[in-house]
Amino acid sequence: MTTDVTIDALDHTYPGAAAPTLRRVSLEVPAGTRTAILGPSGSGKSTLLSIVAGLTAPTGGDVRFAGRSVLRQPAHRRDLGVVFQRPLLFPHLTVSENVAFGLRMRGTDRTATRRRVGELLDAVALVDYAGRRSTALSGGQQQRVALARALAARPAVLLLDEPFSALDPQLRASMRTLLADLHQREGTTTLFVTHDRDDAVDVADQVAVLLDGHVAQHAPPADLFRRSATLAVARFLGGAVNVVAGSARPGRFDCPLGSLHLDTDHRGPGLLLIRPEAIVVADDQRGDNVVPATVTAVTDRGTHLDVRATSSGLTLQIRVGPATPLRLGDEPLLWLPPAHLSVVTP
Structure with missing residues (x-):
């Protein structure tokens, strides 16, 4: 079941760093919606997502799913699907086995697993590739497998960390369309990190612009361009x-x-x-x-x-x-x- 996400006054400073990476970052992501975290390299985007995923501990603040803090929960207990910049598929498994991996770890029975894998491979247009090794796929195809795998167990929250940045512009555009279609189908609460404004505008209901470790503006995509909150936001948007x-x-x-x-x-x-x-x-x-x-x-x-x-x-x-x-x-x-x-x- 999808859930709302609350990011409350998060701070983070890496050991030995002269300045904090995140400064009092707060966001509300309503259940079933998509929020893009948009910012340049070094703005703290990936650190923020890593904290939500349970891979990094914050210096201060809280992360809540459905009103309950998850900071003490390990990553594997947070009911998340995660897709990184690189697909990180298992090279020794077939496409269908990669998609089924999380379901099998949860003990889902074979019939339900086979049905769910079939649904998702159909959704990402890879039914004909089900029996192939992931190493035989193109970069765009591998990322589609990674998306299907992340959604297979119907996670409460989907986290995407620059998932299209290694793809060429044409593939990026098709992946944005696919992600929008998958969200319409699955309705999963989604946090999407990107440095590309087209990714943010095409994929998200709300966009949080992260500059120098703080949220400079949080608004629907059209409002960012029409009513930028600061000159820095306007110039960053291009x-x-x-x-x-x-x-x-x-x-x-x-x-x-x-x-x-x-x-x-x-x-x-x-x-x-x-x-x-x-x-x-x-x-x-x-x-x-x-x-x-x-x-x-x-x-x-x-x-x-x-x-x-x-x-x-x-x-x-x-x-x-x-x-x-x-x-x-x-x-x-x-x-x-x-x-x-x-x-x-x-």
Whole structure:
């Protein structure tokens, strides 16, 4: 049966380290949902997952499954399925034997084991490979076997530590689709560690951005891009972001572009963030947050146009579809949608 996971104020410092790897990390993962832990190398992602898995003891804090602390439970008693960056399959066993391994260790009878293995091999499209040795499979196929094995005993929680990082981009995309399909089928509470934002966006219901050992933002994937909590989060997520300095007051942000309307309780100096793709070419001047601009550069990317424009002495980056043909020297009106504006501390 799937369960909720609570990570409560976890700290961890490796012996001899000058700084902690994790600092007061707290997360709530509701039962049956998927949370991605997204961050650069060295941010503490794998250490966090290792603590949840019972492979590393924290310096402080707690981990709870369904409200009960599991810190005193050894890894093999935590009702987990785990998939690492490398599949770690048993080379002397066949594909079906690898998937069945956990069930046999639990004493599941042969008929139920055979049925469950068949279900999962069908789900990961490896029925025709059931009798092959794992060493005869490609990297993507081996990782599919590892996923099936991790889910075979219907664990309460599935932990994935960079499971697609060794795969090429095309395989990564297909594995993300497979993981989403498996979650729809199994409904297992999932914690997924990755440094790749596409992994996080495609796989997760919620994303926790881990920077320098602490959770910088925890939100649905779309909100991370639309309303980044800090400039560091916005820049880590990649892609261009417009940054405008000004002063905030409840509901307003005063800057060279004017007095912009947005949902904020921020007061005092701040930075306004807006992604290029969020800026809209407006039909007329009416309404809030419409500013005049002059196009100074256009790059046709085929699927979209990357545009630079000046407004009130500021340079804005804009991304529009090919159906909005802006040309050098055009003077469009630009709408800055309030729902896509965020104000952060300088």
